[in-house]
Amino acid sequence: MMGTREYRYKTSHSLPGPGDGGRTGSWRVQRPVINTELCTPCKRGAEACFICWLYCPDCVISRTVPPVIDYEYCKGCAICAEECPTKAITMVDETDSHEGDEASSARADEAAPPSACADEGPRPCT
Amino acid sequence: MHIIENGNVAAALGVKLAGAQVIAAYPITPQTPLTEKLAEFIEAGEMRAQYIPVESEHSALAACIAASSTGARAFTATSANGLLYMHEQIHWAAGARLPIVMCVVNRAVGAPWCIWNDHQDSISQRDTGWIQMYACDHQQIIDGVLKAFALAEATSIPVMLCYDGYLLSHTYMPFEVPDEGKVGRFLKPFKPPYALDPANPANLNTVTLPDVRMDVLGEMAHGYMEIRYLLQEDLRAALSVGQEIEDEFASIFGRGGNALVEPYRCDDADYVVVGMGSLTYQLRDVVEALRDEGHKIGVLGIRLYRPFPDQAVAEALGAVRGVFVIEKALSYGYEGALCSDLKAALYEHLVKGGGNGGPAEDGRDRGQPAFVKGLVAGIGGRDIRTLDLTDALRAGMAATAGGGAKGAPAEERPDWIGIKL
Incomplete structure (x- = not known):
């Protein structure tokens, strides 16, 4: 499906998945923080919505309840915050975000809980 | 089938025979009749391909890059400023290792605007990682398109087939149209090493x-x-792959032979004049005239310019007294690019390599490289008169005759043949 390894490495072909461009979490200026009181799957306690998971260009949001963001690789592009239909995701300045957000999201340098993506290995974001 | 047609039609027939599946091109003189012909073939149902009309040459190559990424055989064609407008995508196609074939119908680049022939457009693309072939006549154009697809697909490197605007694109010449059955034996269906597949997404050439x-x-x-x-590495290896494909073609169609260089009366030559494209066939008349005067001179046509056939060039020129390189392009601020490439090849193989072992059995010295003189001609379509070529070469040989066996010519900068200042 990817062609031969030989050909793949003559070009820059890779599978979609977190980390293909290195640890891009350090690029981030603002981090997305999920408000579980507004997030649809959290409110329903069931698999639902997952628009953030669908739109994340780096596959760093898990398809779980609650959705977990892998800050090791999240570049802070804010597409999830833009797309979230219930405005449950807020972009918080990295300079401010270390004070009160540990409860809701893990610090990048402490490694976020492995996302569902990482658990299952790379797979297409269908 | 033997027909009489122009060079653009020869190219279009080649593309049709090659079974190109996607054609994206933007018209520009003198390439226009080629793409019009392909559009006609597709419209008439003679060719099963998709023609993508685009708003620019940059988009034309971008469309071909996308098509080739899905595993389609893709073709485009352009000239001059259109080629330069593609430049960013030209690098991309090579880095992405896509076997796209493009005909470059050579034309001068602006400013000032000039629609006539020289080689500045394609020579300016020599560092993009594409393979560059130069055709000398209509037979080499139609055969060249088939060889270009074979070479591109064998190496996963895109190929430019360059031929002279007007001099070849718009002149009529007899040539043989390859038999479809034989083409099927020569050019196998394209099996891409990777094809875009929505069911198995992948990142292609991201950061x-x-x-x-x-x-x-x-x-x-x-x-x-x-x-x-x-x-x-693969471009350097394409020198031998190109020759293998040439041999395969020759065994099926009975014509062709040397994919890299085309020597004419070089075997006993003291002087060789080197060029590319249709000029090298015109030079055969010049050589015949000078031979009648007693000069031992031959012509070496460069058929594959990138990768540069340095070894073949050094072998062909290792025993000659002098080399004249006539070019329709310049690396502005220095000299013609081919002239520099050729001198580098002679240095690499003859000086650094310690020569070819001194005087050979026939008494001709192979231990020292020839002098090389660059000449510029036909810029912007300036008529290259056979008489002017003959005079320039005769004068070049006379200038070195008294200066020892390998005396350097007095004037080092390229002479401009036919300049009126």
Whole structure:
């Protein structure tokens, strides 16, 4: 499906998945923080919505309840915050975000809980 | 089938025979009749391909890059400023290792605007990582398109087939149209090493780090530098792949022979004049005239310019007294690019390599490289008169005759044949 390894490495072909461009979490200026009181799957306690998971260009949001963001690789592009239909995701300045957000999201340098993506290995974001 | 047609039609027939599946092109003189012909073939149902009309040459090549990424055989064609407008995508196609074929119908580049022939457009693309072939007549155009697809697909490197605007594109000449059955034996269906597949998404040529990296499969993937190194390695290897394809073509169709250089009366020559494209066939008349005067002179046509056939060039010129390189292009601020390439090849193989072992059995010295004189002609379509070529070469040979066996010519900068200042 990817062609031969030989050909793949003559070009820059890779599978979609977190980390293909290195640890891009350090690029981030603002981090997305999920408000579980507004997030649809959290409110329903069931698999639902997952628009953030669908739109994340780096596959760093898990398809779980609650959705977990892998800050090791999240570049802070804010597409999830833009797309979230219930405005449950807020972009918080990295300079401010270390004070009160540990409860809701893990610090990048402490490694976020492995996302569902990482658990299952790379797979297409269908 | 033997027909009389113009060079653009020869190219279009070649593309049709090659079974190109996607054609994206933007019209520009003198390439226009080629793409019009392809559009006609498709409209008439003679060719099963998709023609993508685009708003620019940049888009034309971008469409071909996308088509080739899906595993389609893709073709485009352009000239002059259209080629330059593609430039960014030209580099991309090579780095992405897509076997696209493009005909470059050689034309001068602006400013000032000039629609007539020279080689500045394609020579300016020599460092993009594409293979460049130069055709001398209509037979080499139609055969060349087929060989270009074979070479591109064998090496995963895109190929430019260059031929002279007007001099070939708009003149009528008899040539043989390859038999469809034989083409099927020569050019196998395109089996891409990778084809875009929505069911199995992949990242193609995204930001690639300076160093190697662990990919998501946990395998060490190349960095940018390794990927570019492999392009260079494969381009150098394309010299022998190109010759193998030429041999295969010759065994099926009974014509062709040397994919790299085309020597004419070089065997006993003291002087050889080197060029590319239709000029090298015109030079055969010049050589015949000078031979009648007693000069031992031959012509060496460069058929494959990138990768540069340095070894073949050095072998062909190792025993001659002097080399004249006539070019329709310049690396402005120095000299013609071919002239520099050729001198580098002679230095590499004859000076650094210690020569070819001194005087050979026939008494001709192979231990020292020839002098090389660059000449510029036909810029912007200036008529290259056979008489002017004859005079320039006769004068060039006379200037070196008294200066010892390998005396350097007095004037080092290229002479401009036919300049009226």
